[in-house]
Amino acid sequence: MILNLSVIKSYIAVLSARFRTLLQYRAAAFAGFGTQLFWGLIRVMIFEAFYRSTTAPQPMTADEVITYIWLGQAFLVLIPYQGADPDVRAMVRSGNVVYELVRPTNLYFFWYSRAIAQRTAPGVFRALPMFITASLFFNLQMPPSFSATCAWLISMLFAILISAAITNLLNISLLWTISGEGLGVLLSSLTWLFSGIIIPLLFFPDWAQTAINILPFRYLMDIPFRFYMGHISPEQIWYHLPFQIAYLIALITAGHLILTRGIRRLVAQGG
Amino acid sequence: MTNALRLYMHYLSQSVRSQMQYRVSFIMLSFGHFLTTGIEFLAIASLFARFKHIQGWTLPEVALLYGLINISFAFADAASRGFDIFGTMVKSGDFDRLLLRPRSTALQLAGHELTLRRVGRLLQGLAVFSWASYTLDIAWSVPKIYLVFTAIFGGACLFIGLMVIQATIAFWTTESLELMNTMTYGGVETAQYPLPIYRIWFRKFFTYIVPLACVNYLPALAILERGDPMGFPIALQWVAPLICIIFLIVALQIWKIGVRYYRSTGS
Numbered sequence: 001m002i003l004n005l006s007v008i009k010s011y012i013a014v015l016s017a018r019f020r021t022l023l024q025y026r027a028a029a030f031a032g033f034g035t036q037l038f039w040g041l042i043r044v045m046i047f048e049a050f051y052r053s054t055t056a057p058q059p060m061t062a063d064e065v066i067t068y069i070w071l072g073q074a075f076l077v078l079i080p081y082q083g084a085d086p087d088v089r090a091m092v093r094s095g096n097v098v099y100e101l102v103r104p105t106n107l108y109f110f111w112y113s114r115a116i117a118q119r120t121a122p123g124v125f126r127a128l129p130m131f132i133t134a135s136l137f138f139n140l141q142m143p144p145s146f147s148a149t150c151a152w153l154i155s156m157l158f159a160i161l162i163s164a165a166i167t168n169l170l171n172i173s174l175l176w177t178i179s180g181e182g183l184g185v186l187l188s189s190l191t192w193l194f195s196g197i198i199i200p201l202l203f204f205p206d207w208a209q210t211a212i213n214i215l216p217f218r219y220l221m222d223i224p225f226r227f228y229m230g231h232i233s234p235e236q237i238w239y240h241l242p243f244q245i246a247y248l249i250a251l252i253t254a255g256h257l258i259l260t261r262g263i264r265r266l267v268a269q270g271g
Numbered sequence: 272m273t274n275a276l277r278l279y280m281h282y283l284s285q286s287v288r289s290q291m292q293y294r295v296s297f298i299m300l301s302f303g304h305f306l307t308t309g310i311e312f313l314a315i316a317s318l319f320a321r322f323k324h325i326q327g328w329t330l331p332e333v334a335l336l337y338g339l340i341n342i343s344f345a346f347a348d349a350a351s352r353g354f355d356i357f358g359t360m361v362k363s364g365d366f367d368r369l370l371l372r373p374r375s376t377a378l379q380l381a382g383h384e385l386t387l388r389r390v391g392r393l394l395q396g397l398a399v400f401s402w403a404s405y406t407l408d409i410a411w412s413v414p415k416i417y418l419v420f421t422a423i424f425g426g427a428c429l430f431i432g433l434m435v436i437q438a439t440i441a442f443w444t445t446e447s448l449e450l451m452n453t454m455t456y457g458g459v460e461t462a463q464y465p466l467p468i469y470r471i472w473f474r475k476f477f478t479y480i481v482p483l484a485c486v487n488y489l490p491a492l493a494i495l496e497r498g499d500p501m502g503f504p505i506a507l508q509w510v511a512p513l514i515c516i517i518f519l520i521v522a523l524q525i526w527k528i529g530v531r532y533y534r535s536t537g538s
Contacts, residue, residue, distance in 0.1 A: 056323075192307065
């Protein structure tokens with residue numbers, strides 16, 4: 001695969017076209033913001049009640065958990081919980097997916113560009129309002145230092161790229177209708193559980209921590225959020241960044257291989 | 272009335288038969304549903320391992336709340352698929368066809384599909400409920416069994432009522448609003464914990480506007496024989512679940528008003 005400039009340009013064009021399309025759904029984004037606010041409030045109240053009930057030391061302070069919860073609500077779009085790209089799903093159902101094979105671009109990166117847009121665009125109208133609302137009214141705290149902010153931003157960038165790679169795996173799994181559905185459900189549940197969106201990962205039992213640390217999902221939310229709060233010191237980015245890059249490459253390579261196999265067994269029916 | 276019920280049963284059996292054509296897919300999706308909903312309980316159990324209790328409620332007691340609400344939501348979710356996709360029906364104009372048939376629209380939508388894969392949530396709700404009942408060593412008497420059944424039935428009525436209202440809004444907006452999910456899914460999330468842990472405005476909302484407390488917290492108090500820090504009369508714990516049947520009836524009346532205002536998109 002030769003990556004020259006014009007090829008990269010075409011992927012960027014796909015990304016930005018998809019991004020702009022997704023930005024059109026403003027009413028949905030507004031409703032989504034309301035929903036997320038509500039969810040965040042429920043979670044915050046539950047944790048506040050838990051902290052009122054104990055004096056035992058916890059892996060995070062109550063304030064940290066609250067910030068963590070609001071960050072999770074603001075960046076919910078990073079979790080591919082709605083599964084694959086609905087357009088890809090429709091294409092596979094109708095058989096129009098064969099048109100995708102005709103394009104003079106690499107199909108993996110074509111879909112990957114769309115996935116990046118899917119993991120960022122809906123966040124534009126949710127993340128910023130959530131940030132402002134939660135920091136004004138609900139005790140979302142700012143990063144403690146400039147270096148913490150930088151570390152957070154770097155790990156967030158890779159969180160987006162990893163999330164898009166997982167989304168693309170879900171897209172590709174659609175080529176196997178039945179077993180793909182199963183894989184999709186499994187992958188979504190793993191992401192949901194081990195990213196930190198339900199509860200901060202440190203609250204899981206100690207014996208589960210090893211598994212959590214091996215899986216890539218904590219890089220979607222948990223690690224970036226802890227950089228944000230200064231819960232992990234900013235220098236640690238040099239430890240975590242290589243892992244993020246390695247996971248990204250592994251996920252993309254795996255997606256590539258599976259896609260190639262999927263296309264080989266694809267039978268296009270005429271008509 | 273019996274005629275309508277027979278038709279409804281016929282709708283359901285058709286729906287079940289069609290879903291059983293794809294058996295592997297059904298098993299896979301049910302299992303996936305079991306997994307995704309079961310995960311929430313793992314998280315709750317982890318929190319209790321760290322914090323021991325939440326304002327005096329232990330994990331098995333909270334598991335009872337959790338089991339009850341998930342069982343009733345699973346029933347409601349399986350039965351109300353028609354109302355769930357109602358927004359797209361309005362958009363595409365497919366609702367016009369329902370109006371032409373000599374049966375009530377609510378009946379036809381209710382019979383649209385019985386989503387069997389919701390059995391995943393049902394099973395994990397039942398599992399958690401059984402575990403809670405076993406661990407707490409609840410002495411099941413006739414009144415307590417009555418409480419469980421009315422709580423589940425009332426809960427299902429409440430959630431179906433909420434979904435009917437959500438669908439009714441689509442008459443005006445031609446779009447189902449995600450915002451209503453805060454009442455349904457958010458309601459499930461809320462009811463998994465005892466009501467007094469929440470702020471007062473929030474408690475009031477889920478007691479007087481959306482009577483969630485009536486099908487979960489109040490009957491659970493009677494089952495657990497716990498005192499109520501919120502000071503509702505004891506008798507209320509026994510009749511509360513029935514209030515949600517009224518909620519559903521009111522929702523269906525609002526639906527009728529919606530149907531009267533319906534303007535087809537014409538497409």
